[in-house]
Amino acid sequence: MKLEPNGNAEYLVTLLKNIIxxxxxxxxxxxxxxxxILVNQAYEAISGLSAGDVLGKPATIDIAEKESILIKSLRERVAIENVLRRVGPDRREMICSAKPIFIGGKLVGSVGVMHDISEIKRLGRELEHKSRMLRNLQSKYTVDDIIGKSEKILKAKEEAMAASTFSASVLLVGESGTGKELFAHAIHNLSRRAENPLVRVNCAAISKDLVESELFGYEGGAFTGSLKSGRQGLFQQADGGTLFLDEISELTLPVQAKLLRAVQEQEIIKVGGTIPIKVDVRLIAATNKDLEQEVKNGNFRPDLFYRINVVTIRIPPLRERKEDIPVLAEYILKxxxxxxxxGVQDISDKAMEILMAYxxxxxVRELENVISRAMINMRFNEKHLTPLHLNFPVYEAKAEAKDPGSGKITLEIAGKTLEQLKRELEKQVLNYYLKREKHKTHIAQKLGITRRSLYDKLKS
Known part of the structure; x- marks a missing residue:
């Protein structure tokens, strides 16, 4: 008996249609x-294809790639479950299952059920956005988390504390890894806005096509894929608090123009909207570029530069405050x-010498990375971080200082004992090989000593 809308099967088809x-x-x-031979109204709504588009056509009519699971179920005479397919002209993602239909032991067709997961994915993206927003609203650091006793870092901390007493815009200038976000948190937490949100965003991490809607929000239906209800932007999320824009130089000139208006007028207009929305936001911007030069090059609006450059705090690179390395290293170790x-107790003097020479x-971000990796390289019962654990290019900096590449050894003999000269010679030889060999076993072989003996010499 065929499963088709005529003959003896007509009643079965009508019943089946009402069920589906x-x-x-x-x-x-x-x-x-x-x-x-049959689709339900949900199929038409979800796939974007009408019954007239598919009835009487092969099951492959609704997919652009891969094999139809309805055809596969027919061919293999088995049920197929939870297969991902893109269906219809919009290529909507669906989880598909199919099962062959037997009547009286005879294969007469197959039935497929497709569950649209595009909405689930959209909701997942929205949930991630909300989670990111929640993380952005939480300020984590205070001025006490800015570690260092050097004159330059203390000056920057004093400027940050002074800037926190009023609501003017602040520009943080410093190389990557110097701690600009740390300063933004500290300024916010010292200000009268501390109980309100700190919203932070890396301008370089947002797609240029989305940055405007992220900053200012959008009205429902403003663009393809937007929520029907619209969405608040970062300015509205930061209302009453602080908006921290890291890498502000990465914003395009059109977005800079809208940012200028938002900062200047304290109001925003959503993408796709026409009604101005008042906001009370204190702006802290950060950059690792010379914005004055970017203005001269035509990459940054001069009026925006003057608006955000009310207070400028320059955060020194680590190479200009090397006296802070020991206290930073101790903080990172803890x-x-x-x-x-x-339970690592300390960093050996020789390891510290290497850190100070680099x-x-x-x-600071690189220093943190080096120390954390060194701790991973340590055996669990080892308590002292030594040059052996560093296993990092800082070794090369130290070795290069002692050996410019010729392999020659220089010793200052005057005023030194034989034992001191032997130690100096051994140190230069070890540095020479550490620069050129990745594997300690190879170094030990070349020196004619055991690996254990090499470790002992590196620790001493």
Whole structure:
């Protein structure tokens, strides 16, 4: 008996059609040759194809790639479950299942059910946005978290504390990794806005096509894929508090123009909207570029530069405050002891010498990375971080200082004992090989000593 709307099967088809119309998911039924004979209204609504588009056509009519699971179910005579397919002209993502239909032991067709997951994904993105927004509203650091005793860092801290007493815009200038976000948190937490949100965003991390809607929000239906209800932007989320724009130089000139108006007038207009919305926001901007030069190059609006450059705080790179490295290293050591559940007590003098000799182009962030990786390299029972654990290009900086590449050894003999000269010679030889060999085993072999003996010499 064929499963088609005529003959003895007409009653069955009518019954089946009434049943599938009650199903909220998309349903398609095909005959034994894989031609579509039935779809429900949910299929038409979800796939974007009408019944007239698909009836009498092969089941492949609604997919642009891969095999139809209805056809596969027919061919293999087995049920197929939870397969991802893109269906219809809009290529909507659906989880599809299909099962062959047997009547009287004879294969007469198959039925497929398709569940639209595009809405689930959209809701997931919206949930992530809300979670990111919640994280953005939480200020984590205070001025006490700015570590250092050097003159330059103390001056920057004093400027930050002074800036916190009023609501003028602040521009934080510093290389990547110097701690600009730390300063933004500290200024916010010291200000009268401390009980209100601190919203932070990295301007370089947002797509240029989306940055305007992220900053100012949008009205429902403003663009393809937008929420029907619209969305608040970062300015509205920061209302009454502080908006921290990191890497502000990455904003395009059109967005800079709208940002200028928002800062100047304390009001925004959503994308797709016409009604101005008042906001009370204190702006802190940060950059690792020379904005004055960017203005001269035509990459940054001069009027916006003057508006955000009311208070400028320059955060020194680590190479200009090397006296802070020991106290920073101790702070990082304690922090990662807690994070990793370790009990590392200190950093050896020789390891500290290496850290002090390096110029740290990645600044405090790089120092933190080096120390945390060194702690991972340590055995669990080791309590002292030594040069052996660093295993990092800072070794090369130290070795290069002692050996410019010729392999020659220079010793100052006057006033030194034989034992001191032997130690100096050994140190230069070890530095020479550490610069050129990644594997300690190879170094030990070249020096004719055991690996254990090499470790002992590196620790001493």
């Amino acid at each position: 119309e009650m199903i909220p998911d998309a349903v398609m039924v095909v005959d034994e040759e894989g031609r579509c 922090r990662y002891n807690q994070k990793y559940g370790r 110029d740290w182009p990645g600044n």
